[in-house]
Every structure is written in structure tokens, then in C-alpha cells.
Amino acid sequence: MVWPEELPPTPEQLLENVVGCDGLLTMLSDRIDAKVMDAAGEQLRVVSNYAVGFNNIDLSAAKEHGVRVGNTPDVLTGSTADLAVTLLLAAARRVEEGSAEVREGRWGAWKPAALLGVEPEGKTVGVVGMGRIGKAFAERMVRGWNMRLLYTSRSEQEDVNESLGGRRVELDQLLAESDFISVHVALTDDTRNLLDAAAFEKMKPNAVLVNTARGEVIDQDALVEAISSKQIFAAGLDVTTPEPLPPSHPLVGLPGVIILPHIGSATDTSRCGMAEIAVDNILAGIEGRPLRCEVPLG
Ligand SMILES: NC(=O)c1ccc[n+]([C@@H]2O[C@H](COP(=O)([O-])OP(=O)(O)OC[C@H]3O[C@@H](n4cnc5c(N)ncnc54)[C@H](O)[C@@H]3O)[C@@H](O)[C@H]2O)c1
Ligand SMILES: O=C(O)[C@H](O)CO
Numbered sequence: 001m002v003w004p005e006e007l008p009p010t011p012e013q014l015l016e017n018v019v020g021c022d023g024l025l026t027m028l029s030d031r032i033d034a035k036v037m038d039a040a041g042e043q044l045r046v047v048s049n050y051a052v053g054f055n056n057i058d059l060s061a062a063k064e065h066g067v068r069v070g071n072t073p074d075v076l077t078g079s080t081a082d083l084a085v086t087l088l089l090a091a092a093r094r095v096e097e098g099s100a101e102v103r104e105g106r107w108g109a110w111k112p113a114a115l116l117g118v119e120p121e122g123k124t125v126g127v128v129g130m131g132r133i134g135k136a137f138a139e140r141m142v143r144g145w146n147m148r149l150l151y152t153s154r155s156e157q158e159d160v161n162e163s164l165g166g167r168r169v170e171l172d173q174l175l176a177e178s179d180f181i182s183v184h185v186a187l188t189d190d191t192r193n194l195l196d197a198a199a200f201e202k203m204k205p206n207a208v209l210v211n212t213a214r215g216e217v218i219d220q221d222a223l224v225e226a227i228s229s230k231q232i233f234a235a236g237l238d239v240t241t242p243e244p245l246p247p248s249h250p251l252v253g254l255p256g257v258i259i260l261p262h263i264g265s266a267t268d269t270s271r272c273g274m275a276e277i278a279v280d281n282i283l284a285g286i287e288g289r290p291l292r293c294e295v296p297l298g
Contacts, residue, residue, distance in 0.1 A: 015039045023282040025050060026057070029243070034061035046285020050278045051265075052076060052132075054295050055187040055214060063297040070281030070291045073132060075273025076265035081136035083264045084182050084212045085144075087236025092180070092208045093117035094234070096258040118179070118206055118233060120145040126178030127151040128171070128194070129185030129213065130160060137182055138164055150174045152185075175202040180210070187214035195219065200226035207232040212264045215241035224250045227257055238264050 001017065003009055008029040009017060018024060018040040026032055028051045037044055047057055048070040062069050090096065094115045101107040101115075125141045127134045130153040141147045142164045149166040151157070152174055160166040171194070175181065181203070185191045195209070196219040203209070209232060211218055220241065226232045234256045240249075243262055251257055265271060280292045 033058040037065040048282035069295040072274040072277040076270040079270040080264035091234035091236035123179035126174040134184035182210040197222040209235040212238040215239040
């Protein structure tokens with residue numbers, strides 16, 4: 001069956017509707033854990049996530065249940081890196097605030113010091129998590145704006161060091177020296193709330209923070225405080241927790257913050273590429289063939 005509603009199934013609806021399925025094609029709003037796998041039944045062979053991130057799937061439970069897991073890497077790397085650049089520039093140049101002034105009829109006159117922003121040219125960019133999207137973002141910033149590159153990674157990235165002049169550093173150094181910080185780590189137990197109040201204290205007052213990874217990597221209460229107290233300059237977020245963020249949340253409408261509805265991969269090219277891989281993955285899993293893109297279960 002194809003879920004017919006506009007909104008994703010609730011956890012209860014998911015449990016009811018997976019019964020008897022051989023494969024599940026899931027989205028990041030579907031939490032797939034042992035309960036769901038038990039409800040599906042023993043014939044469940046594959047969970048094919050229509051996303052590169054797979055933090056919504058319990059991999060240990062998948063291993064225990066003999067269920068393979070697929071994801072959709074690469075085809076969305078460029079589009080998501082482009083959106084990180086878009087957010088960086090939009091936050092740095094206060095596009096949201098300016099646009100709101102025009103829309104709401106508050107724009108009085110051109111003034112020399114109105115809506116002053118910060119420029120990336122020649123500054124330092126810090127990439128938190130140098131995976132596929134982190135690299136594509138770093139390439140854009142170093143080649144486009146001649147930036148000095150710092151990054152965190154679980155291992156040294158020789159190609160990044162050689163081709164982009166990158167330097168792998170500890171997170172604290174990245175936070176203290178970067179003018180622009182972009183988050184690209186996968187969400188895991190190690191990266192949840194990686195950027196907390198202590199991290200914001202280390203950042204420069206002119207820092208612009210971008211997150212296109214997962215909302216849970218940033219402590220949002222700490223971010224509200226950091227922006228409100230001008231501890232950092234601005235933030236551009238494609239991801240939040242929860243999604244959608246209620247309109248009453250203090251981050252919504254906070255000057256200096258621009259929030260998008262998780263559209264990093266929202267281009268025809270990326271979404272069609274993701275669909276092809278996700279369909280290939282579920283068919284291969286059901287038929288017992290190797291998945292085109294398989295998530296290792298450890
Ligand atoms: N906004 C969107 O629409 C959108 C689109 C695509 C991906 N994403 C998010 O972006 C993430 C990255 O995608 P990708 O294709 O680059 O994946 P990737 O696996 O290539 O990169 C993730 C990187 O995080 C690193 N990492 C994990 N734990 C770490 C830690 N504790 N410290 C430092 N680095 C750590 C990994 O080593 C890896 O290099 C996805 O997991 C997903 O959450 C969001
Ligand atoms: O992980 C992913 O792929 C995104 O969040 C949606 O494209």
C-alpha cells in the first residue's frame with residue numbers, strides 16, 4: 001500500500017499499516033524501531049529510507065530482525081550543499097529581516113547603516129562533519145569565496161587538505177576561529193546536542209551558524225539565547241526539532257534567524273534520483289539481491 005494521507009502516519013497508524021509488509025519505503029518522519037519491525041512480521045526483509053540520513057531507523061533492531069536498510073546518498077549532495085550556501089549568505093546578509101520590512105511596509109528609506117551584514121570573502125569557514133555534503137559545501141566556500149577551511153572529522157581527509165587547503169582541528173578550535181560554521185554530521189548519540197550552550201560561548205560574536213544536517217545536533221534553547229544575547233550574529237536552519245517547528249517557538253521570527261522547511265534536497269534532480277534509488281533498494285531487498293545503497297548494520 002501507499003500511505004494515502006498528506007501528513008505522515010502517526011506511530012499508531014504506522015504499527016497498524018505495516019502488518020504483513022515484505023518491505024517498507026520510509027521517510028525521515030517515520031520512526032522505524034523494533035516495535036514496528038515486530039508489527040510488520042517475520043517476512044519483513046528491507047527498510048528503504050527515502051533519505052540519505054537514517055537516524056529514524058533503529059539499526060540494531062534491523063540487525064536483530066534480519067532486516068536490511070537502504071538509503072539514498074550522493075544524488076542530493078550538491079543540492080543540499082547549495083542550500084547550505086544559500087542559508088549562509090541569507091543569514092549573513094539578513095535577507096529574512098529585509099524581506100519582512102518590505103512585505104510589512106516597514107521599509108522607510110535607504111540608510112547607510114541599515115541591515116548591515118557580514119561578508120564571507122577571505123574569512124574562515126568551519127565545517128562540522130566532513131562527509132559527502134560537508135566536502136561539497138567546503139568546495140563551494142573555498143573556491144567561491146577564497147575562505148580558509150577548518151573542519152572536524154573522525155579521520156584526516158587528505159583530499160580536502162590537499163585540494164582545499166583544509167585543516168582538521170578539534171571542535172573547540174573550529175568554534176573559536178570560524179566566522180562561518182556549517183553543520184554536516186550525521187545525527188548519532190555522539191552528535192546529539194553537539195552545539196550546546198558551552199559551544200556557543202566559544203563562538204565569535206560575528207559567527208554565522210548554518211545547519212542542514214539534523215535539528216537535534218543543536219541545542220535550540222542555547223541557540224535562542226546565543227542569538228538573543230548577540231553571542232553570535234545569525235543562524236540559518238533547514239532542520240529543527242521538532243519538524244515542523246510550532247509558529248510559537250521562540251526561534252520562529254527571531255531576528256537573525258532564517259528557518260526553512262527541510263528543503264535541502266528539494267530539487268527535481270535530487271528527489272527523482274532519491275526515488276530511483278529508494279525503489280531499487282526496496283525491490284532488491286524483497287528479492288534478496290544486494291541493495292544499490294545499503295547502510296552497514298555494524
Ligand atoms: N537538509 C536536508 O535536506 C538534508 C539532505 C541530505 C542530508 N542531510 C543530512 O546531512 C547528513 C550528512 O549527509 P552526507 O551525505 O554528507 O553523509 P555522510 O555520511 O557522507 O557524512 C556524515 C559525516 O558525519 C561524520 N560524523 C559522524 N559522527 C561524527 C562525529 N561524532 N564527529 C565528527 N564527524 C562525525 C561521519 O564520519 C561522516 O563523515 C545526513 O546524515 C543527513 O542527516 C540533510
Ligand atoms: O537525509 C536526507 O536525505 C534529508 O534529510 C532529506 O533529503
